Amino acid sequence: MQIQMKGIHKAFGSNQVLSGVDFDLREGEVHALMGENGAGKSTLMNILTGLHARDKGTILIDGKETYFANPKEAERQGIAFIHQELNIWPDMTVVDNLFIGKEMSSTWGLLKSKEMKALAIEQFKRLSVDIPLNIEAGQCSVGQQQMIEIAKALLTDTKVIIMDEPTSALTEREIQKLFEVIQSLKKEGVSIVYISHRMEEIFEICDRITVMRDGRTVDTKPIPETNFDEVVKKMVGRELTERYPARNPSPGEVVLEVEHATRKGSFEDVSFSVHQGEIVGFSGLMGSGRTEIMRALFGLDRLDQGEVRMFGKKVEIRKPVDAVNHGIGFITEDRKDEGLVLDFSVRDNMVLPSISGFTKKGIISTQSEKVFVDALIKRLQIKTHSAETAAGNLSGGNQQKVVIAKWIGIGPKLLILDEPTRGVDVGAKREIYQLMNELTGHSVAIIMVSSELPEVLGMSDRIVVVHEGRITGELTKAEATQEKIMTLATGGK
Numbered sequence: 001m002q003i004q005m006k007g008i009h010k011a012f013g014s015n016q017v018l019s020g021v022d023f024d025l026r027e028g029e030v031h032a033l034m035g036e037n038g039a040g041k042s043t044l045m046n047i048l049t050g051l052h053a054r055d056k057g058t059i060l061i062d063g064k065e066t067y068f069a070n071p072k073e074a075e076r077q078g079i080a081f082i083h084q085e086l087n088i089w090p091d092m093t094v095v096d097n098l099f100i101g102k103e104m105s106s107t108w109g110l111l112k113s114k115e116m117k118a119l120a121i122e123q124f125k126r127l128s129v130d131i132p133l134n135i136e137a138g139q140c141s142v143g144q145q146q147m148i149e150i151a152k153a154l155l156t157d158t159k160v161i162i163m164d165e166p167t168s169a170l171t172e173r174e175i176q177k178l179f180e181v182i183q184s185l186k187k188e189g190v191s192i193v194y195i196s197h198r199m200e201e202i203f204e205i206c207d208r209i210t211v212m213r214d215g216r217t218v219d220t221k222p223i224p225e226t227n228f229d230e231v232v233k234k235m236v237g238r239e240l241t242e243r244y245p246a247r248n249p250s251p252g253e254v255v256l257e258v259e260h261a262t263r264k265g266s267f268e269d270v271s272f273s274v275h276q277g278e279i280v281g282f283s284g285l286m287g288s289g290r291t292e293i294m295r296a297l298f299g300l301d302r303l304d305q306g307e308v309r310m311f312g313k314k315v316e317i318r319k320p321v322d323a324v325n326h327g328i329g330f331i332t333e334d335r336k337d338e339g340l341v342l343d344f345s346v347r348d349n350m351v352l353p354s355i356s357g358f359t360k361k362g363i364i365s366t367q368s369e370k371v372f373v374d375a376l377i378k379r380l381q382i383k384t385h386s387a388e389t390a391a392g393n394l395s396g397g398n399q400q401k402v403v404i405a406k407w408i409g410i411g412p413k414l415l416i417l418d419e420p421t422r423g424v425d426v427g428a429k430r431e432i433y434q435l436m437n438e439l440t441g442h443s444v445a446i447i448m449v450s451s452e453l454p455e456v457l458g459m460s461d462r463i464v465v466v467h468e469g470r471i472t473g474e475l476t477k478a479e480a481t482q483e484k485i486m487t488l489a490t491g492g493k
Contacts, residue, residue: 001061001062001078003024003025003061004024005021005044005048005057006057006058007020007022008021008047008054008059009056010047010052014385017215020216022217023210023217026208027191028186028187028190029207030186030191030206030207031191031192031193032195032202032209033193033194034235034425035211035425036397037397037398037424037425037428038383039212039214039235039425041195042395045162045193045195048068048079049081050067050068050073050074051070075153076156078158079162080158080160080162082150082153082161083164084396088137088145089137090136092137094120094137095116097152098120098148099155102155102156119155121133127151127154127184128184129144142174142286143171143174146166146170147181150181158190159191160190160192160193161185161190161193163192163193163194165197165396166178171451172285179205183205197423197424197429199232202231203223208221208223209223209231213237235425235426236426236427243426243454244455244459245433245437247440249277249279251275251277253276254273255276255310255413255445256308257273257312258271258272258307258309260305260306261308263303263304266301266469267292267296270293270466270471272464274445274447275445276445277444277445278461279446279447280445280460280462280464281459281463281464282450282463282464283450283456283466284467285489285490286451288467288468288469288489290418290466291418293466298317298320298323298328299317299323302318310413311413326413327411328413328416329407329416330416331407331416331417331418332403332418333419335396335400339403342390345388345389346377346384346386346388346389346390346391349391349402349403350387351406353407353410354409354410358372374387376408380404380405381401382398382405384398396423397424397428400421400422401428404420412439414446414447416447419449420432436459453482453485456485457477457482461477463480473488473493
């Protein structure tokens with residue numbers, strides 16, 4: 001299948017999202033679609049698949065002008081969209097997830113369970129995937145759920161698959177498996193639109209790249225004819241001199257001390273400390289217990305044993321409000337379900353943890369609130385039509401900035417950042433890194449959990465490595481390498 005999109009325009013109210021975008025997809029190619037958060041990538045693909053109607057422009061599929069009324073219609077014609085937030089029903093079995101909305105039934109309305117299982121086995125075999133069909137999909141890893149989504153798409157003779165940030169929550173092993181599947185599909189003539197902010201992946205897996213900026217097409221090139229620096233410059237409209245800003249830490253007193261912390265089934269005998277003005281990176285494989293440690297520190301989960309001290313004094317953190325009262329902010333890895341109230345405005349999300357600071361005798365000072373919110377929007381360069389825009393209407397990277405802004409608002413002494421740049425473009429990543437530097441320059445202590453080793457190495461002053469719920473090592477910035485971290489992360493010494 002060949003697709004041509006010419007001069008596509010789209011506005012939502014007064015917000016012009018796309019202004020004459022051109023994009024084409026050839027049969028059997030992997031085509032990267034890149035741009036900063038808010039550049040219009042997802043909107044363009046939503047127009048292709050019929051979720052949104054274009055305002056102007058032309059779409060040709062195999063040379064014929066074609067427009068879909070809805071994503072289901074696009075799917076029937078062979079175009080599937082696998083979104084960053086996977087469309088999995090966790091309480092349903094794997095086989096039920098595969099056939100939801102496309103169940104096979106007899107003339108009497110009875111499900112053809114045997115036929116569906118046989119077809120599911122055939123698709124998994126095609127993808128070289130081994131997932132039990134009768135377990136609940138919620139028991140599968142994110143990588144397995146990704147494969148379920150691909151298998152589901154292939155059940156309808158799919159010719160084009162759009163993948164939006166497909167590796168953002170995958171382990172290295174799962175990423176390599178996904179790449180093998182993509183190469184296999186490509187050989188079968190299936191085309192892939194690959195939306196990602198991970199530059200290394202783009203150069204490893206893609207054939208061509210289209211860069212978008214501010215709702216326009218900047219350039220389309222074969223991958224061998226471009227490079228990292230050129231792509232970044234086209235995305236952000238300027239050169240980024242350094243991927244990670246230089247750090248000159250001068251750690252102060254100890255902010256947090258954790259001794260022998262244990263939560264049965266999650267982590268055991270965890271001890272570490274964080275100083276003022278310091279970034280301590282937490283590294284480890286998916287499922288190693290990094291996030292579980294942070295959730296317990298913030299009071300989302302209970303510790304079975306161990307001691308936590310803030311500035312030398314023992315503290316009891318039984319629920320998140322206790323953590324906030326002690327000056328701890330937590331930027332969770334799951335921004336949509338845990339970090340934001342998507343139906344609330346940007347303003348309401350930003351002031352949630354610090355609302356008492358704008359309240360006198362039960363009355364909220366809207367003027368103080370406005371000054372506070374406007375300053376944060378400007379400082380973090382959040383792209384939003386206004387402070388009253390619903391957070392759910394922002395791009396992923398701008399949603400992440402809102403989450404960061406709301407915790408900066410409490411004046412934190414310790415900030416826990418769990419996957420702070422997941423799904424965030426290269427320009428916004430740099431802004432987040434600079435903000436981290438500013439915060440540590442004002443004596444804020446930071447714990448950063450990240451699955452990206454270059455990020456851990458580029459931003460951490462010390463690195464704590466976790467394997468199967470235990471700390472297996474601690475490395476200074478000077479001695480840390482990817483090889484050493486991976487050795488400790490896999491249980492080596």
